[in-house]
Amino acid sequence: MTNSVTSFSPQSKGGCCVGAHTSRWVRSFFVVGLLVTVGLVGCSMAPRLEDPLQPLPEEFEAAALADQSAQHYWWHGFGDPYLNQLVDSVIARNLDLRVAVARVAEVQNQFRIARSEQLPSMELAARRDQQDTPSNIGIGGQLGDRFSVPGAPEFPDRFDYTTYSASLGFAYEIDFWGRVRGTKRAALQEFFATQSDVRTVLMGVIGETVATYFEIAARQRTLELTQESVRILTERTEILSDRYERGLVSPLEFHAAQQQLHAAKADLPVLESQLDATRGRLSLLLGSYRMPMDTMLVPESAYTYALEEIPSGLPSDLLQGRPDVVAAFQRLEAARERIGAARAVQFPSFSLTGAAGTQSSTLSDIVKTSQNFWLFGTGLTAPIFNAGRIRANIRVAWAQYEQLALQYEKTVLMAFRDVEAALVNYGKLKERHASLTAAQASAHDRVQIQELRYLRGTGDYLGFLDARRNLVLSEIGLMESRRSLAEARLAVHRSLGGTWIQEGSVLNPETP
Incomplete structure (x- = not known):
């Protein structure tokens, strides 16, 4: 020029x-x-987008679930302020999330590069x-x-x-044939898809944070209950040892008590190691090698929580907010626009x-x-001869479109399957949790009865200790069930893909 x-x-x-x-x-x-x-x-060479999906149900068959009171911040449904603060800290500091946001900035500027070709370029020269x-x-x-x-x-x-x-x-x-416009629109759809990727990462990070939080709570409580079990077994073994020395119990009964005590003690290092590893995962989510111990202690409020039910027959259009589904569709749109751009080169x-x-x-x-x-x-x-390069580029664009159409269909089908499986699993775990809750209540009643019998002199103290240990084991099982139930509830939210995260409320990437 x-x-x-x-x-x-x-x-x-x-x-x-x-x-x-x-x-x-x-x-x-x-x-x-x-x-x-x-x-x-000018005109556009992009093909019309055909719906690649199979017929899908209007609503989910499984009935169950969760709280709609916190539609945008679904983790608030657990009613735990400490958890809410933890999630906010992870969102602000998580490295995976920061990488995803940086990727948005990259694709945003790629769109700006593509958009710039739609306007004249000007240069000032002095020689x-x-x-x-x-x-x-x-x-x-x-x-x-x-x-x-x-x-x-x-x-x-x-x-x-x-x-x-x-x-x-x-x-x-x-740009009479739409080559530049097609390239720009494809870049814009890629930008939108990358924003959806951020929401996918966000959903995964929040989900992992919530799961790790409840895992720490369960492991802390299990460790405390196991320590209580060791104390009970120690007292029981001491009583049996005294009776064994006086010939009041058989060697078999005495050694069985010792075996139970040593087995319970052997569980303690394993539980402590598991708790340390889980706290390490939480530190990594917070973008740190190792957080101070006081920030790793989960309050007792995490041991108990109440969740409201979600009405049955969730509408299937909830999946429209699932970010991986949205990203798959946006990349399909980008591929369609690239077909138009490849076609325009023929003219x-x-x-x-x-x-x-x-x-x-x-x-x-x-x-x-x-x-x-x-x-x-x-x-x-005008192109006259290029040894089939232009036609090959068009075929490449069509092949990429067909791949992304199949990937989009697979993503939607997997999303439906994820929701169905999560709903069913949550319902079954609720049934199991109800049974374990009843068992724990029965174990508690048994302790009270054994204590009353011992105080009246009609029962043996060993029977009271056995009842107490049985209650501890029931509480350990109930604690693990509560953790599984929280993870199942979490799986439902993750399967719906962050539909309850308000747009722009957690992250608001700059629009191009």
Whole structure:
């Protein structure tokens, strides 16, 4: 663009294009405006998007579940302020989430690059060129013969001159067939898909945080209950040891008590190691190698929580908010637009170029209007032979579209299956939890009865200890069931894909 400007010889007179030919400027820019308008509203080569999905149910068959009171921040449904603060901290500090947000910034600028091709590009150039050439080549060789006649002035042996120029040039491709628009729309859909990827990562990070939180709570409580079981077994073994020495119990009963005590003690290091590993996972979610212990202690409120039921027959359009489904559809749309862009390459491309500036052999004359120049050009380029490259690119775009259509269908089917499985699993675990709750209540009643019998002298103290240990084991089982129930509840929210996270409330990536 600017190179063509500097190729003008210093003897050319740019002033001829000013004043008398102003009307030509008007006509030229009228043509430019008309062609730019045509380029902006031209046709599109992208195919119509066919629905790739099989018929799907209108609602989910499984009835169950959860709380709709916290539609946007679903983890608030657990009613645990400490958990809410923890999730907020993880959202602010998690490294995976920060990587995903950085990826959004990358794709956002890729869209801006694609969008920039839809507008003319302009360049400002300033040059100083110095040239020293023999006079007997080019036009100098033709003029030299005229100076060889008698009386003619002496013709120089070399030409040595300097050229100063300043120009403003532009170039624009008229996007009549929609190639640039298709590329821009594809980049925009990729940007939207990357935003959906952030929500997918967000949902996964929040889900893992909630699951780890309740796992820490369960392991803390299990460790405490196991320590209580060891204390009970220690007391029981001491009583049996005294009775064994007095010959009141058999060796078999005494050694069985010792075996139970040692087995319970052997569980303690394993439980402590598991608790430490779980706390380490939480530290990693918080973007730290190891957090202070006081931040890793889960309050007792995490041991118990109440959840409301979700009504049966959840509508299937809830999956429209699942970010992986949304991202799959957006990438399918991007592939469709790329087909249009690939098709458009088959047809002629139209371009406009122009420049205006000033040029002189001396720097002092460069500001004079007589040294001005301008140029305007239109171009048409049509593919004639490219060894099948364009057709192959179109086939590649179609193949990519078909792959993404199948992937989208698979993603939707998997989403339905995930929800169905999560609902069924949650319902079954609720039934199991109800049975374990009843068993724990019975174990508690048994302890009270055994204690009353012991105080009245009608029962043995060992029977009371056995009842207490049985209650501890019931509470351990109930604690594990409560953790499984929380994870199942979490799986339902994750299967719905963050539909209860308000748009822009947790993360609000900048729009392009």
